Amino acid sequence: MTSELGALLRAYREALAPEDVGLPRGARRRTPGLRRSELATLAEVSVEYLTRLEQGRDKHPSPEILGALADALRLPSDERFLLLRASKGTGGACTTEPPADSVRPPVRAFLDRLEPSPAVLLNRVGDVLAATSMYRRLLEPFGLFDDGHPNLLRFVLTEPRARQAYPDWGHVADRQVAALRMESLPGDxxxxxxxxxxxxxxxxxxxxxxxxxxxxxxxxxxxxxxxPEAGDLRLDVETLALPDADGQRLVVHLPADEATSDALDRLAGRRPGALRAV
Known part of the structure; x- marks a missing residue:
């Protein structure tokens, strides 16, 4: 079975178009993105070694090789971090600490400053630790906060009303399951x-x-x-990982267009135009 590192390398490779790295696409290309041989050439590693990494038969590349692969894949800093964390996690050691259920005062103060934007603080398994009042107004009608221990992953995947909330429910479910896998170490x-x-x-x-x-x-x-009150909304979602050992992340929703901005203003009881897409 492939490792988390191997699966991540393959996903990044298949998402990178040949023309993005100056290679011709060609007429007989059967694989999406880069071929394994092309990435090996760009990173200056052997095809055999890259194959072992992707198949999980080699789980501990050196920092130099990992950096060369990240360079060849044109990864931004946050995805380089994911690649590094995947390589550290394949050795089998991981935290046994339970997911954090408390919020540090500076984080809570920062969340308060985000009002009236919809924003939520989650731990690594998707438990809702804190949320702005606007986020609660968006999700309360659909049942996220019906119990005393709301969990966003469980809500999206098991609550029938979540499918009413999200017209593109499948994509939202994909992202929630991906977050569970990527925000924690393998073996957690x-x-x-x-x-x-x-x-x-x-x-x-x-x-x-x-x-x-x-x-x-x-x-x-x-x-x-x-x-049910604000109507159809389009929200740009940004996930910010907090720099601590708790695996907490702040998910902020911003209006993607003027109609959504005005709808959120009305829902918050503000004069339309006070909350703007940037």
Whole structure:
């Protein structure tokens, strides 16, 4: 079986177009993105070694090789970090600390400053730790906050009303499962426990996504929502990883167009035009 590192390398390779690195596409190309031999040439490693990495038969590349592969794949800094973390996690050692359930005061103060934008703080398994009042107004009608321990992953995959909230539900589900895999180290027992529960609760809708190739993008997206008061919304989603050991991430939703900006202003009881897309 391939490792997390191998799956990530392959996903990045298949997402990179030949013309992006100055190579001809050619008429007989059968693979999406770069061929394995092309990436090996760009990174100055052997095809055999790259094959072992992608297949999980070599799980500990040197920092120099990992850097060369990241350079060849044209990865930005956040995706380089994911690649590095995947290489560190394949050795089997990972944290056994439970997911954080507390919010540091500076983080809570920062979240308060984001009002009236919809924003939510999550831990590495998708538990909702804190949220702005506007985020609650967006999701409360669909049942996210019905119980005392809201979890965004469980909500999206198991709550029928989530499909009403998100017209592009499949893409939202893809991103939530990807976040569970990518925001924690391989072998995390708490992630494994949640994955086992989700396989029972959501069945194939979860298990197929959890076993799928790792995505190359999941921290940013444009999501559509259909809200009973605000109507149809288009929201640019940005995920910000906090620099601590708790695996917390802040997910901020910004209006993607003027109509959404005005709708959010009305929902917040503000004069239309006060919340603007940047």
């Amino acid at each position: 027992p708490h992630v494994a426990e949640l994955a086992e529960a989700m396989s029972v609760l959501a069945g194939a809708e979860f298990s197929h996504r959890f076993a799928a190739p790792l995505p190359t993008r999941y921290r940013t997206a444009t999501e559509r929502m259909r809200h």
